[in-house]
Amino acid sequence: MAESQTELLNRVFLLESEFLKFLKPTDVIFNIQGLEEDFIDEIWELEKNNRKEASGRLLKKISENSDLLPKFIVALSDQGYQRFVDPINNIYPDRGRKFCQEYFEFLINYMKGELADILEPLQICAYLYRNRCIELSDKEAIEAMQSSRGRTAACQEMFQAMKRRKDNWALLLLEAIKETQEYVKLKMDPSASQEELERTGILLAGTKQRYHSDSTSSDKESLPFESTFNFDVKLRQKVRLQSIRNPIIHDCIITNDQLVFTDYVRNSLLIYAINGSINREIKLSGTPFNISVINDNDIAVSYNQKFIDIISINTGQVKNKIVKSGNTGWISYQNRLMFADIDHQKIDVMNLTGEVIRSFNRPLKSSVLCISSDTDSVFFTDPSNSTVYCFDLNGSDKWRFTADMMKSPTGVTTDGNGNVYVVCYISHNILVVSPDGKHHKELLTEKDGLQNPTGIYYDKPNDCLLMYNKRNCDAFLFDVKHSH
Template sequence: MVLNENTTTTEDSFTQAQTPVKYNLPVSVALRLKFNIKKTANENLYISSCIKTGNTLVFTEQINDRLIIYNSDGTDIYHIPLSYTPGYITEIDSNTVAVSYGYHRIVLIINISTRSVTSTINTSRHCYGISYNDNNLYVVIERSIIDVMDLTGKVIHTIPVPTDDINDITVDRDRLVCIDDTSIYCCSLDGKVMWKFKNDEFQDLTSVTTDDEGNVYVTDVKKDIVVVVSDDGRHHRELLTQSDGLDKPWGIYFDKKENILLVCNDCDAFLFDVKKR
C-alpha cells in the first residue's frame, strides 16, 4: 500500500520538541503475512497485546487467560495457560517476557521457552502498559504514574505522567512515549513532555510502539486504523485502515531489527514490511 504524500500537520495540537528532526515517516507498507489465530469456528478469542521476538510471535489472550505463541510464518507453536487475565506484554529477552495483570496488581515474568512463570512482581496498585528498557521495567500504575523497577520488583523511582488516564507506554533510547484515549505524549525519562500529538479524529487509542527512527505507531480500536506520527510530533498519517483488514485492532509491535510491524485484531494477526524513505 503506497501512502498518500499529503500529510497533515497539526500545529495547534502538539508541543514541538526543542530540537528539530528530519521528516522521516514511512512511505509504504507491504503485507507480508496475515493469519487467523482462531482454531475453531466456536472458539472465542480476545487478543489485547503482542510482541515479536526473533521468529516468535507472542499474544496475550484475555478470554481464555493465556499466552498464544506462533512462529513468524503463521504456524502455531503452543499456548501457555495463566492463572490471571493478561493485559500488556513486553519483551525482556528472546526467551522471556513480562506481562501486566491490571486489577490483580501483579507483573509476571514468563519464560516462553520453558512455558513457566519465573517470578511474580506485586505492584502497588492496578497496572497497565509495560515496557522494558536498559534492565528496567516501566509500568503504568493506576493510569496516573509510571513505576520504574528492576526485575525483582524493587521500585527505583517513579515518573509523573502528563495525564491521569494513560493506557500504554513504550520506552526506547532516552524517550518515553505514552498514550491516553486521544493523545500521544513523548517525554524524557524524567517525565518532561517534549511534545504532544492530538487530533480530534482519533478518540480511542489503545496501544503504542516506535520504530528505530523514533516514529510512533498507535492503534485506534474505534476507527479501525493504525496511525503513524513522526518522531517530532509534527506529521501523521493513517498507515493502515479497514481496507487492510483491520477490525478493532488492539495490539501493535515494531520489530526494529527487521522493520516489520505486527498488528492484531481480536483473532487475526498481520505482519507488514515497513519501507522507509
C-alpha cells in the same frame, strides 16, 4: 429431560423478560459449544437490528436442545452476567440488600440526567472493570462512546452495562463513584432541604468542584510527512486466530520469530510461528492485562494485580515474580528498565528484580493508558481524547499529537529510528508520527484489512509491524521499509 434439568430450564425462562431486556447475545454465543456456525451468524446479524429479537431467538434455541442449557449458563457466568446466574442457581440477595438496591436504583434513575452531566465515566468504568463489575467489552464500548459521542453518552452506556451484568448494579455504581470521584455527593434523602444538604455534604451539585480530563492539543499543528520521507509497507502474513475458538485478545508482541497474543478468555498466551501457524499455549496465573518483551527468551506479563510475572517463552515457566505495592497495568521494557503503571497514579521505573530506580507521577488523569518506552522517551496514548503524548524518562512533557484521522488510539509502539506507530480502534487505521511529533502519515487503513484494531507491536531487528483486529480476530504482519 431430567427433572433437575427441567427445573433449571424453568428458572431460566422465569427470567425471560430480563433476558429480553438486558442480554447481548453476541456476548455469549461464541462461548456456547454446539451452536452451529450458521445460527451464530444469524444471531450476529439479527442483534445489529433488534437485540431483543436476537435474545428471544437464542432462548428458543436453548429450550429446544437440552445439551445447550448448561453450556449457556456457563457462558453467562464467564461473561459476567451475574444478574442471571445467581437466580438460575437459586441465589438471592438478603432482604436488606434488596431494599438498598431498589432504593439506590430509584435514586440513580431519578437523577440520571444530573449524574450524566457531572460524572467522568472513564474513571468509573476503569474501577468497575478492575473489580469485575463489567467486562472488557463493556469498558471498551464506554471508552469508544465517549470518544465518538461525548461524556454524557458514555455515562448512559455505563449505566446500561452495569444493569446488564449485575442485579445490584446501583450499589456497585455508587461504590465506584465514591471511590473514584469523592467530590460527587449524592442526595440520599429527596425530601432534605438545600441547607441540610449543604451542611451534611450530600448534595449532588453541578456548581461544586468538577473534574475535567486533560485534553490539551499540541501548540504546533502537526504536518503530514514531507514527500522525501517514504514508507513502503507490504503484507507478509495474515494470521487467523479463529482457529482458537472465541479468543479475546488484548495485546500482542513478536519475540524470537514468534507471535505472542494474550487471551483474556483462557488466561493464557497464544504462541504462533512467524508463518502464522499455531504453535502452543501457555497458561497464566490470572487474566493477562499487558505484555512486554524482555529478551528473545523472556517476556513480562501484568495482570492488573500487585505483581508482574517474568515468563520463559520457551518453557512457559515463571522465572521471577515482581511484587508491587499496587495494581500493575500497562508495562514496557527498554534498555534494562521496566516502566510500570501503578494503580493509575504513578509510573515506577525498576529493574527486573523489582528494585525501583525512580518514580514519577502519572502524567495523565485518564484511566486508559498505553505506554511504549524508547531510549529517551515514554509514549502514552489516551483514547478518551485521541491524543498521543511524549514524555521524557522523568515524566516531563515533550510533545503531544492529535489529528482528525486518529480516533480512539489504543496502542503505541516505536521503530529503531524513533518513529511512533499508533493503532486506532474507531478510525480503523495506523498512523506513524515523527520522533519530534511534528509530522505524521496514515500508514494503514480499513482498506488494508484493519477492523477495530487494538494491538500493535514493532519488531525492530526485523523491521516488521504486527497488529491485531478485535472485530474478526485476525492479525497482520507487515514488512516496513522507510528512508529519508
